[in-house]
Amino acid sequence: MTTPAISVKGLIKRFGEVEVLHGIDLEIPQGQVSCMIGPSGSGKSTLLRCMAFLEEATEGLIYINGEPLGFAPGPQGKPVRLPAARIRAVRSQIGMVFQQFNLWPHMTALGNVSEALKTVHGVRKSEAEERAMLQLKKVGLAERAGHYPSQLSGGQQQRVAIARALALEPKIMLFDEPTSSLDPELTGEVLNVMRSLAADGMTMVVVSHEIGFAASVGQQIAFLEQGRLVFAGPPRDVFNKPRHPRLDQFLDTYLDRGAAMLA
Amino acid sequence: MNFDTNLIVSIMPELARAFGVTLLTWGFGVIGAVILGFMVAVGRRYGGAWLNYPLWLCVEVIRGTPFLIQLFLLYYGGPFVGISLDPIPAGLLGLTVYGAAYFSEIFRAGFEAVPPGHVEAAECVGLNRPQIIRRIMIPEMTMLVLPASVNMAIILLKETAVLSIITVPELTLVISAIGSQQYAFVESLFLLALFYWGLVELSGRLGRFMEVRLSKYRFVTT
Numbered sequence: 001m002t003t004p005a006i007s008v009k010g011l012i013k014r015f016g017e018v019e020v021l022h023g024i025d026l027e028i029p030q031g032q033v034s035c036m037i038g039p040s041g042s043g044k045s046t047l048l049r050c051m052a053f054l055e056e057a058t059e060g061l062i063y064i065n066g067e068p069l070g071f072a073p074g075p076q077g078k079p080v081r082l083p084a085a086r087i088r089a090v091r092s093q094i095g096m097v098f099q100q101f102n103l104w105p106h107m108t109a110l111g112n113v114s115e116a117l118k119t120v121h122g123v124r125k126s127e128a129e130e131r132a133m134l135q136l137k138k139v140g141l142a143e144r145a146g147h148y149p150s151q152l153s154g155g156q157q158q159r160v161a162i163a164r165a166l167a168l169e170p171k172i173m174l175f176d177e178p179t180s181s182l183d184p185e186l187t188g189e190v191l192n193v194m195r196s197l198a199a200d201g202m203t204m205v206v207v208s209h210e211i212g213f214a215a216s217v218g219q220q221i222a223f224l225e226q227g228r229l230v231f232a233g234p235p236r237d238v239f240n241k242p243r244h245p246r247l248d249q250f251l252d253t254y255l256d257r258g259a260a261m262l263a
Numbered sequence: 264m265n266f267d268t269n270l271i272v273s274i275m276p277e278l279a280r281a282f283g284v285t286l287l288t289w290g291f292g293v294i295g296a297v298i299l300g301f302m303v304a305v306g307r308r309y310g311g312a313w314l315n316y317p318l319w320l321c322v323e324v325i326r327g328t329p330f331l332i333q334l335f336l337l338y339y340g341g342p343f344v345g346i347s348l349d350p351i352p353a354g355l356l357g358l359t360v361y362g363a364a365y366f367s368e369i370f371r372a373g374f375e376a377v378p379p380g381h382v383e384a385a386e387c388v389g390l391n392r393p394q395i396i397r398r399i400m401i402p403e404m405t406m407l408v409l410p411a412s413v414n415m416a417i418i419l420l421k422e423t424a425v426l427s428i429i430t431v432p433e434l435t436l437v438i439s440a441i442g443s444q445q446y447a448f449v450e451s452l453f454l455l456a457l458f459y460w461g462l463v464e465l466s467g468r469l470g471r472f473m474e475v476r477l478s479k480y481r482f483v484t485t
Contacts, residue, residue: 052387084391094387098384102384120388168388
């Protein structure tokens, strides 16, 4: 049996008094697209952010390809924080794409994509830019390499953000509602890039409201509600014979809005 | 009373020297204040409560008291606690500390204005904190803090006039001395105002120019 790409064990996350994740156990298989769906406030984005170590778990552990992320089990069973360099090493296996793109406005597209290669990995400028250019080609934006984020459309910005994450050759890509701040016309171009990434066998975790994408590209669907994992399984189990009343209800609202492709 | 242009010409060499002292104390004072102010802002942001509170107190005290009194205390009170400084170093130190208190607040606001997501994106690709400050935060906040910083630099220029009370031979001291020696107050004060105004105008222009240059970095809101 292969090690899961990500395994989440007993994850509890509290923000002050409010508990937003009540003990999540989830495995993300290698080389597949896992989609996390659920209503707003269900904790799916928080779960994803924990996987990127942007949020620290209150309790529980997360393993990336078998290695503990951020905290490892200590001698008395209490998790101990790992040294910063170790955390960065494990995190480097992960690429993250945000809802708000988060491109750095003072750098061109090429600068954004090559930044970490130069600053973190000490790659020479010319080589870093060559490698960055390859990634921009992959997302279809080679000819926009010299543009600043303010000169790009939302969809183009998100594709640059994907290229930026890919430039470091991560083993896992996390997407936090990557199309939620795009209008429908621009959503397609981002989803196409994600589709081709999936076809290349990239391990992906996608938090999305794009149920159509989840149904057609997702190989594992996780449905969260109110901080609990209600259901996890292959899409046919989810979409064809829904068994959980709340999941039924959730999907119905999408079907009502004309997402007939699910059937 | 006549406006005596010959007098102005005759005192030019002396004025040039004084102008040099003003420029020098201002220039180094601003550079020192920006560096110290930045260090204070970084210390307060990342240094934890143990650094934040003492620094906060220093900033509040300096911002809450007149520069004139701080300078008096430093120059005339300093020797009692073993700090004996010549006028120019004392003036520079005073200007630097005074300016740093204000610059630290400008930079603190600048840090807070950088969208957290931009920092998270940098963390995700492996930049460590110094790299994030250097590569992401400083460039992004430069545009945001530029107008306030130019303003502060202009205020500091005018505050260099206060250094005259601790006998720094800068413009205000020299020109008012000439004025009282030669009973030429109108000419000397006119010149003084002209000098300061010229410098302020120049630095304002420089600031505008830099803002235009940097405007392409402005944030996109989607």
